[in-house]
Amino acid sequence: MASLNRDTFVFVILLASAGVSLATRDFAATRLSAAGGGRKYIRDDVVISKKSKPSSGDDDEPILLPKPTSFGYLDVNKDKGSQMFYMYYEAQEAPAGSERVPIVLWLQGGPGCSSFFGMFYINGPYFVNDDLTLRENLGAWNRLYGTLFIEQPIGVGFSKKGSAAIPDNELDVAWDLYRALQAFYKANPSFQDRPLVVTGESYAGKYVPSIAHFILQASARANGFEHKLKHPRPLKEDVEPPVFTLGGLAIGNGFTDAESQTAVQAEVAWSMGLIDGAQRRVAEAIQAEVIELVRSKQWRAARNRSDELLHFIAGASGSATLEDVRRNTGYDSRNMGDAFLNQPHVRAFLGDVPRVEDYLWESCSPEVDRIMGHDVMKSVKNLVIDLLDYKPVLIYLGQWDAECGVASNDAWVSTLAWKGHGGFAEAPRDFWIVNGRIAGYWKKYGTLEQLVLRNTGHMVPHDNPLVGQLMLERWVETSVRGLPYNREKQTTQQDEEDAANPDQAEHST
Template structure:
């Protein structure tokens, strides 16, 4: 598996304990290096194929790890090993890769890992997080307390690192529940009229029936037809952000850049691989698994870790209502408390009285809606997404259950400002 690691620009609270963020792209089969150059990495790739500093980089005070998975994705070589066909095998491969990373870099083992990603990573992130939690529970002798144990390998080793939490942006986590609101979302966003809504609802009924009958490949095909119907009926370039006149990175800037021989050499990437932002081969192999839900893994994670679910408000594919559909049905001890919690406006002094988003937080679950953003929040609102992830990670460090609270990150932000000022003075 190919990875790229970037140390924090201003490690907080220090280099020995600053968390590390793992970023996973969706797909299935999309490369995490896309996120590195287009979303939340240290750089922003320009039209002229040059790099400039990303003001919204998530590596400002935390380390960032970008890892292409499953094998066959991006620069990760499949070789003679079969590309995983389902989530558990995929999580097993990724777990071994993480174990190898932390073993090879033992100095990072006291730095908690926060697993993050977007879109189809709404399945990747819970799956690998649950694998880590279960591996630790087996080592602790508490595996019997898990509500949804899976068949892990008998020789699985305990993690040599600590899971700090998990965050999913505009995720596709529960296919059935999210499909059931697809037509309603499109109608309420003005993409289709009432007659077209009825047509879309008929298609989504087919999708749900196929999924409930475990006809997974047919369900995925019909789901794609549902999205295509809404797209064609509305002449929308992309449902991922209904404001856009073309899709994200429609010109494949990232792919062009990563196929430059000099770039491959600088990144120590396999020179013979033709880089694709999203692998059609991996998507074809994993396609039958797309419509299977992993929402049932979340309650175990909420018992043992912190979970952030965030969405940009203009995503008509995996947006706010789509995710609230399954969040509202989560069976966990904090269900009632979370449901009854008032949503509040998120403001930041840097933006005056402007509302950056809406937050709902109870115990270990936080839900954030980012205003003026679509499917790819870190691309659309770089600095806001940076503030969000830093605020949330700092809030998880409090003793016991903790809510998302902007003041939890203020000390860290003051630290970064002071470090930047000191660096400038030194120059």
């Protein structure tokens, strides 16, 4: 009877896991997105019957568990017991002599969302099926590169805060992540010559520049050129020199500079047909209040009013999500990653993590979101100025994102006071051709590149996995490694269809 009761308890937890996690996020902050966007609007009365692609395991057996190369905990602060949980996947097709093949770090946004969400929904080796088995992602980012998914900040997912406080600002978030990265590379000394490429989307438009700049400044201090940085931050004296190198950084549909991005919110919604002229004037009045609150450094009030602005636009337009205005439901509206990781056999595989009975994994942490709430509207764009002096930077943008999309990111990129400002403004924008069709518009000057991707929204690699993979590989090979790349000329429309996510058609108009 005890066994039956326990099994029943676990079954109820599995059935409820997606709904519970979403309800918890909504209770903590209706803006918190399972996708890391920080602002998600879900129309709950839409019911979708999603057909899964077959699992693609050996001999067509269902894939029940992921197969990471390594996983576990990385120490952040041993004295306080804080650790970050990670999964690492080695490159699937690394060429011979691949000791310098880059490692791609993926960071989710929020604030407070786990990179494991991206691992199972955006660009990892697997997607989750309806029956909570896995299928291979043919557009995975670890085709040519190692990929590293770390649950950060502490307090997110399986990561442990111990007796440490959850950080409430970007510098402390970066300091914790830096220590975890040091631990990862020290545990894998053969990786130390493999450059780290930092990537992420949405609120990771702040995480990515912050950790990349931290690595750059720590290296600059160790090598005697910290004084050359235009925007150094007060790093602690005991920051060790990095045992790895920074290769570059890529930001997808990022939220990086609140003031400039808020200033175009109403115009974007109006130009997409989401609101009319009268509603635009209401939205413009709200966004003016947000900007004044930012300038007055009333950070929490600014964040709250910003959320109200987005809620107004979503409500006025009846949009399921502003992250992709074509969609009839929000991204991962059924929280499949949560449900997968809340299965007992998955927890048993992961080892030293809490049992399902003791802890429900959530893709986004309301506690971290609350603690980081006052930091959301603070800009990190000046960090990008320093990074552009030393490393390649890619800004990639899905065309149908009405929240942190093309115009939103153009607004802050156009204000960057860097040596290539004028050149980038005048640089030509070229067609990027994949399968004989225009996949996007690529612009480059110096170390800065921007790619606008057609027929995609906030989560580009989910919306078109093959194009997302080709984008990453082209940029890393040509701009980070200085090598030729032309695989997009060899792929076919059938390749793109084979890699496609079935929910893109079923959840979109």
